[in-house]
Amino acid sequence: MLSSKVILNSLLDNDFYKFTMQHAVTKLFPKAKARYEFINRGQHAFPSGFAQVLRESINNMGALQLSKVEKEYLAQTCPYLDPTYLDFLQGYRYDPDEVSIEQNGPDLSVKIAGYWYRTILWEVPIMSLISELFYKMNNLVGANDEEIINTAKSKIEHYAQLGVTIAEFGTRRRHSYHTHKLVVEALKAYGGQSFIGTSNVHLAMQYQTKPIGTHAHEWFMFHAAKYGFKMANRLGLEHWAQVYRGDLGIALSDTYTTKVFFSSFDKMFAKLFDGVRHDSGDPLVFADQTISHYQSKGIDPKSKTIIFSDSLNYEKVARISNYCQDKIGMSFGIGTNFTNDVNLPPMNIVLKMTEAHPDDAQWTPVVKLSDVRGKYTGDPKMIALSKEILGIKD
Structure with a gap:
């Protein structure tokens, strides 16, 4: 089972907007905290032992670090990223303790908590690990x-x-x-x-x-x-x-x-x-x-x-x-x-911020309304409150 783990090879194996937002957060909100939670929209059934293998794959991410070549690439390609941020990113390490994972039968729970400037990088790689491991552990072979x-x-x-x-x-x-x-x-x-x-x-x-x-x-x-x-x-x-x-x-x-x-x-x-x-x-x-x-x-x-x-x-x-x-x-x-067009059904999963803790406030549930009601995410009471405050009617 342990051989099923997936190893990510680069700190930069992530969406660009995670780094641009992290840069802004380190400048403007360095004391803010955040919580995230995995949402299984497609009601996918995860195989026995999935959480254990995901845990090991996430633990391996603690060894990732920005290489000198990658740092030089960012400096040349993205001049709007401050040199101080690139120095910070070179010293950044994922902390697997920020991620909690539980499995109850086919149901998977993944939660992230910590300082926002740190936890902001977890969402995309964890989702990619969940997706890849799901196909791998279910022996679902797609296109060659x-x-x-x-x-x-x-x-x-x-x-x-x-x-x-x-x-x-x-x-x-x-x-x-x-x-x-x-x-x-x-x-x-x-x-x-x-x-x-x-x-x-x-x-x-x-x-x-x-x-x-x-x-x-x-x-x-x-x-x-x-x-x-x-x-x-x-x-x-x-x-x-x-x-x-x-x-x-x-x-x-x-x-x-x-x-x-x-x-x-x-x-x-x-x-x-x-x-x-x-x-x-x-x-x-x-x-x-x-x-x-x-x-x-x-x-x-x-x-x-x-x-x-x-x-x-x-x-x-x-x-x-x-x-x-x-x-x-x-x-x-x-x-x-x-x-994910490989002759297998793609997964319908998201991993969203659920709460934020600004440095001068308290833990507050956060919501996303979007332009489609079915894509609303967050606490139902807070969704109702946001709609009332913003004058949004269904």
């Missing part, structure tokens, strides 16, 4: 290497024919690290101008493509815990701009619904940020809302970009591309459909 490469090649060539740009966002629910590498290698080899990068920093470095990402829902969720729901979007954007001064300018819009977000996304933010990311709800409705919002601020929508990233496949991308053509800039981030 040639099939994986050919599938990725065919997809990126079809996207190139649409004339759209594509980034790979599939670390957290990948079939395996090996599959992920094959996919990025194929996208780089056959994507031409259409493939613009990956959210995985390790693979971006390995295949000399751009690391892509800005911030995630937890950035705004923490701001709600510290400043209240009404100020979460505005102060989240202000603090992001304070740290990055115009770099990393794609704003995530749906933590508390797009309608609420745009009420805070005033002319200053609309001009400062390069665009917005769509992650839930009808993409065409979102496009109309975004275009209308920019027009209402006297801004040409074609000077801005929407990054679409919600469960995309070729059909959805083609529909969105056709609809948005000549109306607004667009690009697409595709995750599971790239890294």
Whole structure:
């Protein structure tokens, strides 16, 4: 059983926005704490002994450290990351004691707790371990290497024919690290101008493509815990701009619904940020809302970009591309459909921040509302309170 463990080989085998958020947290909220919890949306049944093997894989992460070459890569590629942060990251080590794991029959519990600047890096690699171990321990054999490469090649060539740009966002629910590498290698080899990068920093470095990402829902969720729901979007954007001064300018819009977000996304933010990311709800409705919002601020929508990233496949991308053509800039981030298309059902799992502890406050439940009720996460009472405060009606 112990031979089933999965070993991660790089501290940078993680989504880029985890590092950009960690950089901001170390600057602005170094005393804040956070708690995260695994959510098994797909009700997957985990095999006997899964928790033990996951525990060993996570324990092995304690040995990961940023290499000198990786540090130099970040310094050259991401000049907006402070040298002090890169020094910190070079000294950072995962602490497996921050992660608790339990298994009760087929049910798996994973919880993370500690200082936010430390725990923020756990989510993506733990999810990738859970996904890879699930297939491995259930003896689920998918496509072979040639099939994986050919599938990725065919997809990126079809996207190139649409004339759209594509980034790979599939670390957290990948079939395996090996599959992920094959996919990025194929996208780089056959994507031409259409493939613009990956959210995985390790693979971006390995295949000399751009690391892509800005911030995630937890950035705004923490701001709600510290400043209240009404100020979460505005102060989240202000603090992001304070740290990055115009770099990393794609704003995530749906933590508390797009309608609420745009009420805070005033002319200053609309001009400062390069665009917005769509992650839930009808993409065409979102496009109309975004275009209308920019027009209402006297801004040409074609000077801005929407990054679409919600469960995309070729059909959805083609529909969105056709609809948005000549109306607004667009690009697409595709995750599971790239890294877990191996003739096996992909997992439906998430690992979300559940509570935040600002340094001058107390433990506070955090929630994400999104533009789809089924994607709400968090304490039901806090969800109800947030909706009341923000005037959100179903």
